[in-house]
Amino acid sequence: MIRLLFNTINNCTKLFFVILLLLSTRHIVVGQKKSQKPNVIFIYADDLGYGDLSAYGATKISTPNIDRLAKEGLKFTNAHATSGTCTPSRYALMTGNYPWRKKGTGVLPGNASLIIPTDKITLPLVFQNAGYKTGVVGKWHLGLGSPGKDINWNKPLKVGPNEVGFDYAYFFPATSDRVPTVFIENHDIVGYEKEDPIEVNYVEKIGKEPTGKENPELLKLLASPDHGHSNTIVNGIGRIGWMSGGKRARWADEEIAHVFLDKAEQFIEENQKNPFFLYFSLNDIHVPRMPSTEFKGKSKMGLRGDVILQMDWTVGEILKKLKSLGLEENTMIIFSSDNGPVLDDGYADKAVELSEGHKPAGVLRGGKYSAFEGGSRVPWLVRWTGTIKPATVSNALVCQIDLLSSFAQYFQQKIEDTEATDSFAIMDALIGKSKIGRESIVKQGGALSYTKGNWKYIEPSTNQPFNKLTGTELGNDPKPQLYDLNKDPGERNNVASQYPAKIKLMAEELARIKDAGGSR
Structure with a gap:
């Protein structure tokens, strides 16, 4: 009887300590989760206007997945890219410097040298310095290779995204309407065969391949007159610039969204146990607008409307992936565009006729290329569950150029006075804790x-x-x-x-x- 009593007391004591240990462990896990650095995914649309989303008032098209970011997070009404075109906006995002301060930051050809300094702070370097794994998937359009040197497409491309702060890179060099029409993974062209060397030229025709100008009967998407999309034909579409070789490496436009999504999801999965920063730079909705089959004709607004729906689906798939991996609460998602909208930007896809009743820039004047607000005031949505209050709307003046200094401040990093000189630390505004952003913007x-x-x-x-x-x-x-x-x-x-x-x-x-x- 005494032994039974002793064993009972002993077992109760053990149970007490087990419960105490479990409670203590639970406390530690919760504490770690709260103090963990948030993952950050920046989704960058291309040529998306202030009025192109239903969250910003569009009625002729619906973007429910992107709208979720507004419903579950923060919507800005006074947010800006620095420029009315893509390359300069992306340069500002990466460097924290106004692009008009540096020559050569205009819209680049596909064989341009890298315009991002490799010895200065960049947005991905801020995250690397904070212990993050960094990745870029999608459109690059900031050049490759050393300044003053021609790019050799038949050797590893050693000066690019990896050299300015990205641990992993899967991208195409410029835009989908410019050659070379190839994917690059880190330093290597995907599918490259040395027996079929690649050459690229933006001055004169090379090779014997058909061009849009000489062989319009081969085109499945006609070019608008005088836009320059009349050179080498790839996948039935005339491009800007001439290209020869690399037949196996060339993409089909209809696959781009799926390929980039797969690579983005792969990066998220592989880094789910580490803090990560993903710069997910979409091809949509830039020309040539060529959605996958499942989205063709779905919008009733032509190809431009179809790729808006494809873009919205892509965002939805990223949200699903985060949920399936249990990363929703500890991931900040930022969605924006590199400049304002354009309808006819080089291909006869009936975007103008079929957009009747839709205002891509909303109430704003102008669009892509313009000094008016429609050129650079853009959609900007942020979701950070548990930190940003749902359905918040802010009129704070914010700019993509501020992400660099804002995250550096968040990670308590010092930026040299000679670096990121036009970037302001306004993290409280960027996550909705303050209604005051930057004072002014150029x-x-x-x-x-x-x-x-x-x-x-x-x-x-x-x-x-x-x-x-x-x-x-x-x-x-x-x-x-x-x-x-x-x-x-x-x-x-x-x-x-x-x-x-x-x-x-x-x-x-x-x-x-x-x-x-x-x-x-």
């Missing part, structure tokens, strides 16, 4: 503009005011322009003549920023 869309508070000044420009090829108002005017964006977000009423003192002040402030070599 943007380029041909002419430079300067926005401070509700006032926007566009400096005088004698360049053409209208792009006849794309049908876009460029915002160029030999006279200064001034708009009150609170009262006139569509920039219809130039009030420069009513506020000469304001014009003088803003012109002087813009000049000081240009001369200073940095904003912060």
Whole structure:
């Protein structure tokens, strides 16, 4: 009886300590989860306008997966790329520097040298320095190889995304309408065969392959006149530039979205136990718009509408992947676009006719290439479950150029005064804890503009005011322009003549920023 009592007490004691250990362990796990660095996925759409999503008022098309980010997180109404075109916006995102400060940061050909410095801080390096695994999947368009040297496509491409902070890279060099039309994984062209060497030229025709100009009967997607999409035909589509060789390595446009999604999901799976940063740079909705079969005709808005739906599906698949891996709560997702919208950008895909009733830029004036707001005010959604309050809307002035300094501040990293000179640390605004973002912003869309508070000044420009090829108002005017964006977000009423003192002040402030070599 005594032994039974002793064993019972002993077992109860053991049970008590087991329960205590489990409780203690549970406390440790919870504590680790709360203190863990969040994964960050930046999803970058291409040529997506402020009014192209149903979360931003579109009624002719529905984007439920992207809308979820707004419902479950934060929607910005005053968010910006630095530029009205892709390469400069991406340069600013990566470096924290305004692109107009450096020559050669305009829209690059497919054989351009790398324009990102390899010896300066970059956005992916901030994450690497914080112990993250970093990856880029998708469009690159920031050049490859050392400056001043021709790219040899038949050897490993050793100067590119990996050299500016990405542990893993799966991308194509420029845009899908430019040669070379190949995927690159880290330093190697996927599917390359040495028996079929690749050559690329943007000055003169090379090889004997058919071109869109000489063989229009071979095209499955006709080019718009005078846009330049009349050179080497790949997958039935004329491209900008000439290419020979690499037959097995060339992509089919219809597969691009699926290939990039597969690689993005693979990166997430392989790094699910580590903090990771993924720069997921979508091909959609850039031309040539060639969705996979499952999305063709689905939107009733033609190919442009179809690729918007494909883009939305892609975002939905990323959300599913995060949920399946249990990463929803500890992953910050940022969704934005590199510049404003364009309908006819080089191919006869009936985007203009079939968009009737849809306003790609919403209430904004202009679009891609423009100094008006439609050129660079873009959708921006952020979801970080448990940190960002659902269905939050912010009018804080934010810019993609600020991500570098904001994450550096978050990780308590010091940025040298000579680096990321135009990037501001505004993390509280970026996650909805503050309604105050940056004080002002300089943007380029041909002419430079300067926005401070509700006032926007566009400096005088004698360049053409209208792009006849794309049908876009460029915002160029030999006279200064001034708009009150609170009262006139569509920039219809130039009030420069009513506020000469304001014009003088803003012109002087813009000049000081240009001369200073940095904003912060």
